[in-house]
Amino acid sequence: MASLVIRTGRAELDFSGIRTEFGLPLEFPPAALAEAEQAVSRAPGDREDATDLPLVTIDPPGAKDLDQALAVERRPGGRFRVHYAIADVGAFVVPGGALDAEVRKRGQTLYLPDGNVPLHPTVLSEGAASLLPTQTRPAVLWTFDCGADGEPESVRVRRAMVRSTAQFDYEGVQATIDAGTMHPSIEALPDFGRLRRERALDRGAVELQLPEQEIAPDGEGWKLVLRPRVEVDAWNAEISLLTGMSAAKVMLDARVGILRTLPDADEGAVEALKRSALALHVPWADGVSPAKLLAGLDPSRPESLALFVDATRLLRGAGYTAFNGTVPEIATHAGIASSYAHVTAPLRRLVDRFATEVCLAVTEGREVPEWLLKALPELPSLMGGSDSLASKVDRACLDQVEAWVMEDRVGSEFDAVVLRSEGNGADVFVPEPPVMGRCSGEDLPEGERVRVRLVQADAARRKVAFERV
Structure with missing residues (x-):
């Protein structure tokens, strides 16, 4: 793209x-x-x-x-x-x-x-x-x-x-x-x-x-x-x-450390995704996993974008799980389909340093230091809070620039792709300029290309809104 x-x-x-x-x-x-x-x-x-x-x-x-x-x-x-x-x-x-x-x-x-x-x-x-x-x-x-x-x-x-x-x-x-x-x-x-x-x-x-x-x-x-x-x-x-x-x-x-975890999606989430695929006319053959279906989609297609958005329901509930002495009940990350830990970005993420120190102690045959054992239970809360803040800041910055970019174009019309329909409206993606926003109106089926009009670009509130033409 x-x-x-x-x-x-x-x-x-x-x-x-x-x-x-x-x-x-x-x-x-x-x-x-x-x-x-x-x-x-x-x-x-x-x-x-x-x-x-x-x-x-x-x-x-x-x-x-x-x-x-x-x-x-x-x-x-x-x-x-x-x-x-x-x-x-x-x-x-x-x-x-x-x-x-x-x-x-x-x-x-x-x-x-x-x-x-x-x-x-x-x-x-x-x-x-x-x-x-x-x-x-x-x-x-x-x-x-x-x-x-x-x-x-x-x-x-x-x-x-x-x-x-x-x-x-x-x-x-x-x-x-x-x-x-x-x-x-x-x-x-x-x-x-x-x-x-x-x-x-x-x-x-x-x-x-x-x-x-x-x-x-x-x-x-x-x-x-x-x-x-x-x-x-x-x-x-x-x-x-x-x-x-x-x-x-x-x-x-070693039965000690901290994992990045995500529970498996329940059957209801998978069935909902299958219904979305059917509504979007995306073929889903028997025996094909959600992972292989999604990997085979052309991301430039509007129905693919809509299905990717719907598939986020499979990846809800991510967190960090610290343990010492007992393997946790949830020890895998469903999105990765494996057990997984953050260790590769310690300059930019707190938890990586601690997980790395556990790995080094274990592989060197040393006892995990007491300061590290004491820190492990605190890390899920610390990382959960910083993840939430990072997500909010990222979204606020994007919302702000979207509003700045669009504030002189209120009343203009754009081509858009419907990503998710909810209530009386839908989330839409405008490829040019690349903006996501809420669109009001009826008959907004997911995965469809539609024509929308910009009705609001409020830089102070960091809000962009469209209506169906």
């Missing part, structure tokens, strides 16, 4: 109102900053020297908080070896210190169009702890030896020193794939990524290919963009998922 850009033409517009509304912190406490500065000069301790691995990073353009670096090797017999280095935040944050207390309050990095609210001070998150190219950094290094089917045969995790050799972005890597000029460190990523995607579908993992709205600055104000979906996104994500599933297994085997 091509990028679409609409400019506001008003450079003075910013997001300070959203920062104030949600009480977002403007700076770190002096004691936390002092600890971060001190941590930069602290020796990383004894660890494996893995600086010879030709690791690379793949992130959005301009990113500086680089959590992961990877290298994928081919091995005899169609097998693979995957090295995945994760920023070792545990090497910098002292448990129980001022910085630890502050990041527990924050929970995760919040991304606003006019600047981030980072989880850690930038001297760490964009400096000494980030896996920036050509810089030697402490990391937690996972190595997976996988069979020709993409499944891991052995997993190793340890602390190491690493050096990323290059920083790439998704579209740039996709361009090299299309041109057949991939960097040697990720030349095998497409083949391995496809294998892992096949295994995901076999498990029943659900992927919803919904349009991704993004906000970006330009010389005049802000623009709305539909982020192009490229294959390398999915392949890179599969490496992270492999790591998270392996970490979950380590913790479940």
